[in-house]
Amino acid sequence: MTTPSPIIAVDVMGGDFGPSVVIPGALQAAREDGFRLILVGQEDKVTEELAKHNTNGIDFRVVHASEVALSGEKPSDILRRKKDASIQVACRLVASGEADGIVSPGHSGASVACGMFIIGRIPGVERPALATIMPTEKTPTIIADVGANVDCKPHHLFQFGLMADAYAQAVLETPSPRIGILSIGEEEGKGNTLVKEAYEMFKMAKCVNFMGNVEGRDLFTGEVDIVVCDGFVGNVALKLSEGLAGSLGRILKRELLHSTLAAKLGTLLAKGAFKRVATFVDYAEYGGAALLGLKGIFIVGHGKSSERAVRSAVKMGALLVRKKTNDRLIANISANEELTLFGKATK
Structure with missing residues (x-):
């Protein structure tokens, strides 16, 4: 039986650049991967942008939405x-x-x-988690949560790991992803109460490959496939990584501009390697973070998303649908339901 083509709704008014960037990125993704699009936004602006592009062969429709969620507005006010x-x-x-x-x-x-309030959570999921993909020395690593939940309990961290496990199997194509908890030491017993109690839950978990604690320095070594943490710590780690990558690039450029002729010639010879490294650390490679635990697939893109980032995000959304990621996520939650309830009961 043929699997129906995924249908991805794209909020074309989102981000800093709106339809002028989101629409061409979404169209390119649909043309390359052959899924269907619903472009949601102010119809006049959507139509105006569509007129600039060749849409032949792309299955899409436009749904009008008269209002825009602005970056400075509170989520509760928008809702x-x-x-x-x-x-x-x-x-x-x-x-x-x-x-x-x-x-x-x-x-x-x-x-x-x-x-949470419109799509709704998968039964058994207490809090959705934002999971992002980070480059490492080896294969990419998923960090969950990176900002959806800043005040967490141990069973929340446990569920983040279960959900990220399903995500990693779909995106990284890793059959048994290695999971670690971000802490201040590798040894069992290190960390705050949140980390220690979550550690005990992971030790008893079914269907997951738990490796223990990992430290901040391990984020980029690729020794684990999933790093679990609360959203406060995860967001700090994410922003620190983005800032460090940007600063290192600017420092390197500055030093090369003031270097010797021989060093500049060496830079020209290494230009290809520099480009590959830049692509490697670019968030646009994956497009955004997956909001795991909802009844539908949700990819949250970067505010400054380029066409390439939008293309990657839309393709990621379609991939997660095709891979039936939520089915695997539900199976993980169901297999550990008693343990999750135990975690709640101990609070």
Whole structure:
């Protein structure tokens, strides 16, 4: 039996650049991978942008949304007062079954709020988690959570690991992803109460490959496939990594400009390697973070998403649908249901 083509709703008003970047990125993704699109946004602006592109052979439709969720607005205000915001309309398409997933660049707070209250959580999932993919010396590593939940309990961290396990199997194609908890030491017993109690839950877990604690210095070594932490720590780690990558690039450029002729010639010879490294650390390679634990697939893109980043995010959304990631996630949660309930009961 032929698997139906995924249908991805794209919030084209999201991000810093709106339709001028989101639409061409989404169209390119659909043309390359052959899935269907629903472009959600202010119809006049969407139509104006579409007129600039060749859409022959792309299966899409436009759904009008009169309002836009602005970056400075509180998620609760967007949820209550902007019922016709493009992100809300796109989420309702997923909730009604008209779309399998949504991609929205930019407002992560609104994404979490609309995802939880419009699409809804998978039964058994207490809190959705934002999971992002980080480059390492070896294969990429997934970090969950990176900002959806700043105050967590041990069973939340445990569920983040279960959900990230399903995500890693789909995206990294790793049959048994190695999971570690981010802590201040590798030894068992290191860390705060949150980490220690989550550690005990992972030790008793079914269907996961738990490796123990990992330290901050291990984020880029590739020794584990998944790093679990609360959203406060995860977001700091993510922003620190982004800032460090940018600063190192600028420092290197500055030093090369003031270097000797021989060093500049060496730089020219190594230009290809520099480009490969730049691609390796570029967030646009994966496009965004997956909001795991919802009844539909949700990819939250970077606010400054380029066409390439949007293309990657939309392709990621379609991939997760095709790989039936939520089915595997549900299986992980179900297999460890008693342990999760035990974790709640001990609080």
